[in-house]
Amino acid sequence: MIDDETLATLIRVRLPDARISVRDLTGTRDHLDVTVRSQTFAGMPLLDRHRAVYAALREALDDGRIHALQLTTLAEEETP
Amino acid sequence: MTDEELKAEIEREIAAHTILIYGKGTKEQPRCGFTLETIEFFERFGYPFEVIDVLENMPKREYLSHMTDWPTLPKVFIAGRFYGDTDVLEPMAQSGELARILRDAFGYEPESKPTISLR
Numbered sequence: 001m002i003d004d005e006t007l008a009t010l011i012r013v014r015l016p017d018a019r020i021s022v023r024d025l026t027g028t029r030d031h032l033d034v035t036v037r038s039q040t041f042a043g044m045p046l047l048d049r050h051r052a053v054y055a056a057l058r059e060a061l062d063d064g065r066i067h068a069l070q071l072t073t074l075a076e077e078e079t080p
Numbered sequence: 081m082t083d084e085e086l087k088a089e090i091e092r093e094i095a096a097h098t099i100l101i102y103g104k105g106t107k108e109q110p111r112c113g114f115t116l117e118t119i120e121f122f123e124r125f126g127y128p129f130e131v132i133d134v135l136e137n138m139p140k141r142e143y144l145s146h147m148t149d150w151p152t153l154p155k156v157f158i159a160g161r162f163y164g165d166t167d168v169l170e171p172m173a174q175s176g177e178l179a180r181i182l183r184d185a186f187g188y189e190p191e192s193k194p195t196i197s198l199r
Contacts, residue, residue, distance in 0.1 A: 031113075046168045046171065047162075047163070047168055050168060051149055051150065054150065054151050054152065058151065061151055061152070062151075069152065070114075070167060071167045
């Protein structure tokens, strides 16, 4: 279980300009659909974008605050 | 099992299956929503694929995470290359890139694309 603010703070440690939207998939706040928008992603392969977000959330994934994460990563001008 | 043995086992598995999913549970009995989603994802393409259950095998999970620099399951390999999960593959499917990668990997067009799942 993790609140939106904590999640956003963790992601912004790595991606300071990130705009983040979170959808709680199960109502338990640990299965999340997260969209991260950052200019850092421009020209970056999808695999590496996701690695960057996973790295930022490593601790929360390891300690079980986030059990499942569905991820969309976009550069500023991109549409999902 | 030593790291060298794990590495050899994983390399064997990756070499043996053009599409390989390391997941939680089996193809018949997926034990995680994302593993099920990945199975359904590949059923759309009409190529054979294998699912290897690593749910209970922590040393192998850790080795795979370290090897791929990717912390979560499922993990998908196509023709020996790591592609992450369906969050990465879905946009590649939509752009047509994945169909090309699969055609090159298998060397043929899929015979028939199943429209319904028989599981």
